[in-house]
Amino acid sequence: MFWVASISSVLTILLIRYYYRKCNWNFKILTFRLNILIRSSRRDKKAAQRLLKQVYVLLHKSIASNDTAMAYQAIDLLKLAFGYGIMRQDEAVRLMAISVAALNEKQPDMASFILDAFRPLIRQLSPECIPGAAEQLTLIGVIALKQRQNFLVAKITECIFLIMDRGDAAKDKKIITAAITSFKAMGVLSLRRRDIALFREMSIRLSAWFTANQPNEEVAKELVSMLTAWLHRIVGINNMALFAMIEEFTDALIQSKVLDSQLELLYEEWGNLAASACLNPNNLLAGNILKFLFSIAILRQDYCQWIKVVEVAGRVIKLTVSRHGILGAFTVFHPMLEVGRSLLWSELRFVQCIDEYKHKMLFAVVKESLIIISFAAKQELVGSSGQTIVDIFKCWVENPAMAANHKSIKKYCQMLLLFWLKDKRKVKKNLPYTNVLTEPILFTDSERLRFKM
Numbered sequence: 001m002f003w004v005a006s007i008s009s010v011l012t013i014l015l016i017r018y019y020y021r022k023c024n025w026n027f028k029i030l031t032f033r034l035n036i037l038i039r040s041s042r043r044d045k046k047a048a049q050r051l052l053k054q055v056y057v058l059l060h061k062s063i064a065s066n067d068t069a070m071a072y073q074a075i076d077l078l079k080l081a082f083g084y085g086i087m088r089q090d091e092a093v094r095l096m097a098i099s100v101a102a103l104n105e106k107q108p109d110m111a112s113f114i115l116d117a118f119r120p121l122i123r124q125l126s127p128e129c130i131p132g133a134a135e136q137l138t139l140i141g142v143i144a145l146k147q148r149q150n151f152l153v154a155k156i157t158e159c160i161f162l163i164m165d166r167g168d169a170a171k172d173k174k175i176i177t178a179a180i181t182s183f184k185a186m187g188v189l190s191l192r193r194r195d196i197a198l199f200r201e202m203s204i205r206l207s208a209w210f211t212a213n214q215p216n217e218e219v220a221k222e223l224v225s226m227l228t229a230w231l232h233r234i235v236g237i238n239n240m241a242l243f244a245m246i247e248e249f250t251d252a253l254i255q256s257k258v259l260d261s262q263l264e265l266l267y268e269e270w271g272n273l274a275a276s277a278c279l280n281p282n283n284l285l286a287g288n289i290l291k292f293l294f295s296i297a298i299l300r301q302d303y304c305q306w307i308k309v310v311e312v313a314g315r316v317i318k319l320t321v322s323r324h325g326i327l328g329a330f331t332v333f334h335p336m337l338e339v340g341r342s343l344l345w346s347e348l349r350f351v352q353c354i355d356e357y358k359h360k361m362l363f364a365v366v367k368e369s370l371i372i373i374s375f376a377a378k379q380e381l382v383g384s385s386g387q388t389i390v391d392i393f394k395c396w397v398e399n400p401a402m403a404a405n406h407k408s409i410k411k412y413c414q415m416l417l418l419f420w421l422k423d424k425r426k427v428k429k430n431l432p433y434t435n436v437l438t439e440p441i442l443f444t445d446s447e448r449l450r451f452k453m
Contacts, residue, residue: 027073030054034077038084048086052078056094063102063110071110075117082120091121092129096136100143108149115140115152118159127168131178134163138182145189153198157186161205170213177222184226191233191242199242203249211256220262223253228269235277235285243285247292254296263300264308267293271312278320278332290316291335298339298361306361310336314368318375326376326388330395333372337396340365341412348411348447370420389417390437413437415451 033051037043055077062071078095081087088094095117102111118137125133137156144152160182169175183202190198215223227250234242250266253259259266270289278286290313297309313336320329343362347355370385373392377385393413397406417437443451 026054026058027077030058030077034081034086037081037086043086048081049088052081052086052088052091055081056098059098059114060101063098063105063107066105066107068110072113075113078117079120082117082124085124087121087124089129092118092125092133092136095121096140099140103140103143103147103149103152108144108147108152111140111144111149112152112155115155115159119162122159122162122166127172127175130163130166130169130172130175134160134175134178134182138185141182141186142189145186145193145195148193150193150195150198153186153190153195154201157183157198157202160186161209164209173216173218176215176219180219180222180226184229187226187230188233191230191237194237196242196245200245203245207249207252207256210253210258214256215258217261220259221265223259224262224266224269227266228273231270231273231289232276235273235283238277238280238283238285240284240288243288247288250292251296254299263296263305266296267305267308267312271316274312274316274332275319278316278329279323281324281328284331286316286320287331287335290332291338294335294339301357303357303360307364310364310368314372317372321372321376321379325379326373326391327395329376330392330399333392334396336365336369336372337392337412340369341408344412344415345405345408366416366419369416373416373420385420386417389413389420393437410437411443414441414443418443418448 030051033047037048037051055074059071059074059078061067062074082091095114099111099114102108102114118133122130122133137159141153141156144150144156160179163169163175164179166175169179183206187199187202190202210223227246230246231243234246250259254263270293274286274289274293277283277289293309293312297306317329317333317336320332323329326333340362343358343365346358347362373385373388377388380388390413393410396409396413414437
């Protein structure tokens with residue numbers, strides 16, 4: 001029995017050595033054939049297909065046997081072949097399949113090395129094949145994120161940026177749209193996994209790229225879609241730190257005029273997300289979203305856009321009031337109130353002249369605020385718009401985080417009250433219960449005449 005066991009062991013060792021020698025000879029033969037193809041002036045397509053097929057067979061075998069050395073040799077051959085433009089039409093799909101196979105076999109290091117083969121492939125692919133390659137990279141990234149292989153996602157992100165850095169990419173709408181679609185999916189999943197570092201890196205690099213390469217209207221629309229998808233996820237997890245990141249990224253795109261053609265779409269989409277956030281009383285993002293939209297509209301100095309933002313904000317605030325009451329909705333109402341207070345204070349500083357644009361902006365905010373206040377008063381069985389304004393004033397000054405200047409807050413709330421009281425029929429019945437807001441009146445006669453109060 002001892003001799004039988006010894007003979008079996010020797011045979012096993014010989015078979016293993018034979019197997020590895022055979023593999024080494026296979027690689028030497030494949031390398032020789034690849035060199036012939038590289039040097040030939042007219043490449044045989046069928047010979048190239050046979051060669052690549054055999055390399056993939058070896059790669060599949062190496063994954064099945066977890067043979068890292070064999071896999072590295074096979075991938076080096078692929079990288080060399082792709083670098084010289086030796087590839088098939090569906091090469092990106094095949095690379096995706098082999099990468100997913102490695103991930104399914106719990107071999108992320110091997111999958112990482114396979115991803116390196118995408119770099120020479122991306123450089124050599126024709127423009128019409130690039131969107132397909134971006135889709136395959138996205139699929140690998142989705143699976144990698146689900147398996148929490150964040151370092152793989154970082155490599156995939158590099159590959160997608162490599163696509164965008166191609167010389168023909170900036171002017172090709174299909175390539176840029178495919179890249180944006182990839183980043184949309186990767187961004188949503190990285191937010192879901194709370195991978196803040198990856199999300200920040202994507203945001204910074206995308207901002208730099210689009211600042212240097214101004215997109216057309218269609219690409220800008222895709223960018224708004226990506227930003228909206230990201231914000232939707234941030235609203236869902238109610239994370240202020242992540243909102244600060246997307247706010248900074250979006251502001252950089254707006255400052256560089258990347259989104260100028262699609263700002264109204266941004267107002268509408270982000271307003272809808274603010275409405276979704278306001279349904280949850282513990283979600284603090286609704287007010288912050290409205291505050292950011294107002295800051296954009298002030299920066300753009302476009303009255304039509306200003307009216308759009310005021311309307312969107314009014315819609316969100318009324319929804320919040322209907323769910324939580326005027327005091328429960330104060331954090332959402334505050335950005336509009338604060339904008340009105342700032343505009344009034346700015347107007348009062350200029351005694352000799354009137355800034356017509358800011359004057360119109362102020363009255364648009366006052367009008368919408370009074371509509372919201374009237375809506376809130378109707379939600380109460382007992383009360384009036386006048387008393388609601390007093391309640392808002394009390395809530396505002398009692399909140400130290402929001403009370404910038406008590407005098408300016410009181411003056412703006414008096415302005416709302418005085419405009420509401422312009423209808424003389426309301427004075428007798430609906431005066432506030434207390435004089436906390438009405439005494440003393442802070443407006444001079446000239447100021448009341450100036451604002452037609």
